[in-house]
Amino acid sequence: MTHSPALQSELPLYATPESAPAINLDGQRISYTLQRTRRRRTISLLIDDRGLRVAAPLKAPQRAIDELLHLHATWVIRKVQDWQQKRPPPRSWVAGEQIMLYGAPVTLEAHAGIAMPHLDVDRLLFDPQLAPADIEFGVRNWLKQQALKCFTRCCQDYSAQLELPAPAVRLSNARTRWGSCHAKGRISMNWRLVQAPAAWIDYVAAHEVAHLRQMNHSPAFWCTVAALVPDYAERRAALRRDAHRYLLL
Numbered sequence: 001m002t003h004s005p006a007l008q009s010e011l012p013l014y015a016t017p018e019s020a021p022a023i024n025l026d027g028q029r030i031s032y033t034l035q036r037t038r039r040r041r042t043i044s045l046l047i048d049d050r051g052l053r054v055a056a057p058l059k060a061p062q063r064a065i066d067e068l069l070h071l072h073a074t075w076v077i078r079k080v081q082d083w084q085q086k087r088p089p090p091r092s093w094v095a096g097e098q099i100m101l102y103g104a105p106v107t108l109e110a111h112a113g114i115a116m117p118h119l120d121v122d123r124l125l126f127d128p129q130l131a132p133a134d135i136e137f138g139v140r141n142w143l144k145q146q147a148l149k150c151f152t153r154c155c156q157d158y159s160a161q162l163e164l165p166a167p168a169v170r171l172s173n174a175r176t177r178w179g180s181c182h183a184k185g186r187i188s189m190n191w192r193l194v195q196a197p198a199a200w201i202d203y204v205a206a207h208e209v210a211h212l213r214q215m216n217h218s219p220a221f222w223c224t225v226a227a228l229v230p231d232y233a234e235r236r237a238a239l240r241r242d243a244h245r246y247l248l249l
């Protein structure tokens with residue numbers, strides 16, 4: 001059985017579909033996704049950003065899956081509860097709701113005469129005639145614009161410090177990583193990171209820029225990261241531990 005480390009602190013979270021299989025464990029209904037594969041020989045349980053997942057051999061009887069879930073009921077319940085607490089609240093995209101920008105809350109506010117989302121200190125103003133779906137579209141786009149400007153500036157600053165040419169910076173929508181650096185010197189960073197504190201954004205940018213010099217995670221690589229962000233280890237730990245608080249979208 002695999003007790004994989006929970007990944008949700010690094011990632012935005014998903015809801016389990018309603019059609020998912022479920023089991024009653026100690027009086028609690030726990031739903032999960034079941035993945036059967038031919039290659040697999042044993043049943044394993046995993047809690048990740050999407051909740052509880054069961055991987056099983058193609059012909060594993062449901063009884064065996066139920067038995068394993070009951071055997072590890074305490075672990076499953078505790079992990080599922082952790083996961084539920086970390087899930088972002090449901091969103092209806094109306095005035096009064098909050099988004100996060102650089103680790104601080106920003107309240108959505110309808111304001112007559114505003115054509116495009118506009119930031120006023122800690123309020124994001126938008127056209128009161130917009131439907132929720134349009135507000136969602138507009139706010140996400142606005143966040144992506146802020147993300148691209150911020151990430152590009154960070155990566156340019158760090159590459160200049162290393163006396164490297166400025167990399168091209170793109171936004172990614174990856175569900176599995178904060179950033180990546182391509183061999184040809186292009187850096188991708190997850191736009192959702194713009195919701196997190198600037199110190200964490202700096203760390204991710206420094207990490208990817210350091211890859212322009214070292215395409216690995218060798219001691220020399222970490223020395224380069226430390227030259228750019230001396231307290232990178234604390235930032236990395238905080239990012240892993242607390243990102244779920246900021247990644248509401």
Ligand SMILES: [Zn+2]
Nearest residue numbers: 207211216217
């Ligand atoms: Zn790396």
